[in-house]
Amino acid sequence: MENAGVTSETSVRRQKRSKGLDGSDGDPSKSNQSPNEAEQEASGEDSFEDHADEVAPKAKRKRGAATEAADEPGIDQSLIDVIKYNGKLIQSAVKRWVERYERDSKSAMAELLMTLFEACGAKFQLDAGSLDETDVDDVVVSLVNLSKNGDVEDLYSSKRREIKSFKENLVSFWDNLILECQNGPLFDKVLFEKCMDYVIALSCTPPRVYRQVATLLGLQFVTSFITIAKRLSSQRETTQRQLNAEKKKRNDNPRVESLDKRLSSTHEKITLMEEMMRKIFTGLFMHRYRDIDSDIRLSCIKSLGVWIMSYPSLFLQDLYLKYLGWTLNDKSAGVRRTSIQALQNLYEVDDIVPSLGLFTERFCNRMIELADDIDISVAVSAIGLLKQLLRHQLLHEDELGPLYDLLIDEPPAIRRATGELVYDHLIAQRRSGPQSGSREGVDESSEVHLGRLLQIVEGFSADPILIAYVVDDVWDDMKALKDWKCIISLLLDEKPSIELTDIDTTNLVRFLHASARKSVGEKIVPAIDNRKLYLTKAQKETLENNRGDITAALIKRYPQLLRKYVADKAKVSLLVEMVTVLKLELYSLKRQEQNFKIVIQLIKDAFFKHGERDVLRSCIKAINFCSNESQADLQDYSQSKLKELEDELINKLKSSMKEVAVGDDEYSLLINLKRLYEVQLTKNVPIDGLFEDMDGILRDFQDTNDEVISFLLLNMFLHVAWSLQSIDVEDSSEEAVSSLISKRAILFERLEYFLDTLPEAYQGRNGSHLACRICIILAELWCLFKKSNYTNTILASLGYSPDISTLKNFWRLCEQQLNISDETDDENANEDYIEDTNRDAVMIAAAKLVSGDVVPKDYLGPEIVSHFALHGTSVCEIIKHLISVIKKSADDDISALFLEALKRAYHRHVVETSLSDESSANKSFLECKDLASRLSGTFVGAARNKHRLHILKIVKEGVFFAFVDAPKQLPFLECAVLQFINKLPTSDVLDILKDVQKKTENINTDEDPSGWRPYFTFVDHLREKYGKTDGDQEEKEEATVKRRGRPRKARNIQGKKLFDGQSSSEGEDSISASDPEDQDEEDREEDEPLINSFSSASKLRFMKLSQKEATGAAGTSKT
Secondary structure (H helix, E strand, O other), X not given: OOOHHHHHHHHHHHHHHHHHHHOOOOOHHHHOOOHHHHHHHHHOOOOHHHHHHHHHHHHHHHHHHXXXXXXXXXXXXXXXXXXXXXXXXXXXXXXXXXXHHHHOHHHHHHHHHHHHHHHOOOOOOOOOOOOOOOOHHHHHHHHHHHHHOOOOOOOOOOOOHHHOOHHHHHHHHHHHHHHHXXXXXXXXXXXXXXXXXXXXXXXXXXXXXXXXXXXXXXXXXXXXXXXXXXXXXXXXXXHHHHHHHHHHOOXXXXXXXXXXXXXXXXXXXXXXXXXXXXXXXXXXXHHHOOOOOHHHHHHHHHHHHHHHHHOHHHHOOHHHHHHHHHHHHOOOHHHHHHHHHHHHHHHOXXXXXXXXXXXXXXXXXXXXXXXXXXXXXXXXXXXXXXXXXXXXXXXXXXXOHHHHHHHHOOOHHHHHHHHHHHHHHHHOOOOOOOOOXXXXXXXXXXXXXXXXXXXXXXXXXXXXXXXXHHHHHHOOOOHHHHOHHHHHHHHOOOOOOOOOOHHHHHHHHHHHHHHHHHHOOOOOOOOOOOOOOOOOHHHHHHHHHHHHHHXXXXXOOHHHHHHHXXXXXXXXXXXXXXXXXXXXXXXXXXXXXXXXXXXXXXXXXHHHHOOOHHHHHHHHHHHHHHHHHOOHHHHHHHHHHHHHHHHHHHHHHHHHHHHHHOOOOOHHHHHHHHHHHHHHOOOOOOOXXXXXXXXXXXXXXXXXXXXXXXXXXXXXXXHHHHHHHHOOOOOOXXXXXXHHHHHHHHHHHHHHHHHHHHHHHOOOOOOHHHHHHHHHHHHHHHHHOEHHHHOOOXXXXXXXXXXXXXXXXXXXXXXXXXXXXXXXOOOOOOHHHHHHHOHHHHHHHHHHHHHOOOOOHHHHHHHHHOOOOOOHHHHHHHHHHHHHHHHHOOOOOHHHHHHHHHHHHHHHHHHHHHOOOHHHHHHHHHHHHHHHHHHHOOOOOHHHHHOHHHHHHHHHHHHHHHHHOXXXXXXXXXXXXXXXXXXXXXXXXXXHHHHHHXXXXXXXXXXXXXXXXXXXXXHHHHHHHHOOOHHHHHHHHHHOOOOOOOOOOOOOOEOOOOOOOOOOOOOOOEHHHOOOHHHHHHHHHHHOOHHHHHHHHHHHHHHHHHHHHHHHHHHXXXX
């Protein structure tokens, strides 16, 4: 496509030159024209090609004269030098070569073919005199031998600066050559037949550079042939119209015979062009579209898409379309994406779509599958293709079910592409086709679009985050989501055109909340990339204008919305939080202070009307925002309301405590404790008088509800934390420090009481959330009062470190919670706070103690690491991160940590074995083995060398531990030590093998064969490892490295036949060169690094030596 301008310019130049020779005012031939002929020429219907026969000889004379110019640039350069270094001279070089061809065709043809060979990187001489007798296959075999001998320069992939435009120039040269030859050599059935034979033959050779260059040229041949065929087709239509006009006159004149002859000649040329296209397609494309080189496959499919678009009369057939369908299964993402893009271009043209009916029917399932492709760019392109199919009504609704799941897919690009499809198809309902007509440009109201979006999300209204995903996906396209006045009007029932249910109203509030937050630049769905976003000045102004627009729409109606929905917990939390996206200064500028005060009062009322976490947090967040961001009198009013809220809450809490003390229900106390907890999460609340009352309830009322106990402890902990923060390190009062120590002692006493009693009191699921709270609060307290933080300061008395018995009780309770599945239901659990009390939270709390050096690592560290493989992916990731933190510390002995963790896991296996439960014992053995595999897996690549001594220490001390009580502890070798052997170099393995064998020199292992079986397994593995090179192991590790990107979906990469029982090329059903084994082997040999050959050779020698040793040993034993 880059050469379109060059082609057009050449064509115009030749036409002007020819007309100057034969159509001048003084030419007597023009005066002999009939009136009709003169009119046709004046109207432009009679083209230059109409007189090609007369023009050609004159044009030849002009070219001959042109070559006589001695100062023409580049005249001394060879064709390959022009292509490599001077692309600007390509047109003149082509013209000179055509002149040479017309003078001496054989020598010029030999020059051209040698230029082709040089473009492939090979220098090969052809004898012009014997060119006709030279066999193409013999020449190609010689060229392949040159490649084998290393006598080929790869110009195609070269990075040399001086030939950076080589590929573009090569394509331009052949394109100009074909266009220059369109009035002569192109149709002599000699020149380009020979060129095509060599190009097709080179495209089937083993050297990759030959295939690359030949494929590039072959594809360009077809593209250039199409350009000429289209011109000839236009001339044929013009000639046909002229012939029809002459025949209507019903008089015999020589013009009819001349036009008939010209029509026949043009048709023959078109036929010849199409035959040449078919020859290249059959000889080159049908083999190279499944080449092992993905770039070659990509260029084939890209060219095929261009051919179908530019010359549909030949290529818009199922015979050619099926290749686009088959390559949708290609193993290369780039090829799949190119195939999809080619199809997108086809479906974009309405006139072409009817011809794609059968193709769509056979390949639509694969197109739908590609929407969930492992490569994000392919998936996005496939979704765009499906959007076109839907617009043309070529897909059924029941086929799109899996596609809508992509609205909540992780990659944002896929979600946005799916959102665009959903908007076009379901919301805007854009259609094209004769049945429904086109809806393009139809301006529908925002209410209609919102109504359709409500119908879409109706199925998953129970999950607000899904609705946020949908809003985020369609937000860019759907203007109705930014029509704040329309949404507010619907919520207030101001003459709506659509009828809303309660679920619809809830979802509409979610739309308003999510869209408003997105308008001011907030993220409404979890983001993969958490990097800080830097905005330009224009972007900041846009967000600020959006904030002003939202405020203008809500400033008078906000109180009405809050009043209407203040009692609805599902809606009020989102409506209350809307205040954080408002531009509060507009309340003063627009004299709306009274509305602002009403909003603050309604938010305070909502706080005391509800006890759910979301509502409470929204209210506190909103009032704090107004207290900090509003100005002047409005800020004073907000702060006074916040102080009133705190005072009223404390009074309610005191009253509810008194009610519990006299035996009343605990519900009021629980709700007010939750409210206090939410307030304390954001600010310090003075509750000194309430602290002792809370402790009294915990001390005196042993049968208190677990949830009440949890929130009593949480509020006491937050009060202690705020008290610690309020102490000035440089100028602290003894009274404040002693008060804090006293409160901390009370809290520790209560927590340690539950630490001792909970493991026995709660063996089942009930009580597990309280146990989680105890573990988390204890860990946070220990971190707050970490002893090293206060050493050598005036606050040294605040330092605290738990004793070993307390630490063991803490881990016992943690371990109990880790063994309880998160999926198990707890009838007494509060769903609002359930995610704060799962085993992930417990493991994070314990890991913080180790990573922060809050407690000694020698006990808690191995215990945590020993659970590496026991509790699912999330806990595994937490422990994995802890290990990476510990590894970074130079003071930590990672080998001791790992070995002790393995011993703990093995001890659990021994306990299970002693219980005589075979299934449990086998399970614990596999868990120990899995732990060793995961721990050894942390030493990959360069880490193997960096931590070699640590790995060696783990192996040696592990062997020592196994032989302490042999053969009883020998299974430790197999389940723990064996996994680390693979990480050691061969020299260390030999030392370990000798050491292990030495330990059994004076032991009769035949007395207990089953007991010593792990020993022999271990020794056999050492011998096997010693026989392998380090390079082999590194290759294996690289092969097992975790793959990045989207999870791989199982794909059937077998090709699909468009017609049953039809096959048009060898191995067509095998996509992406998976069939021809010889080509794969050849490519592997071509690309295989030399070091692999040395490794293979040394490995082979080792195997032969081993066989000889074994044979010699056998012979000795026989003798």
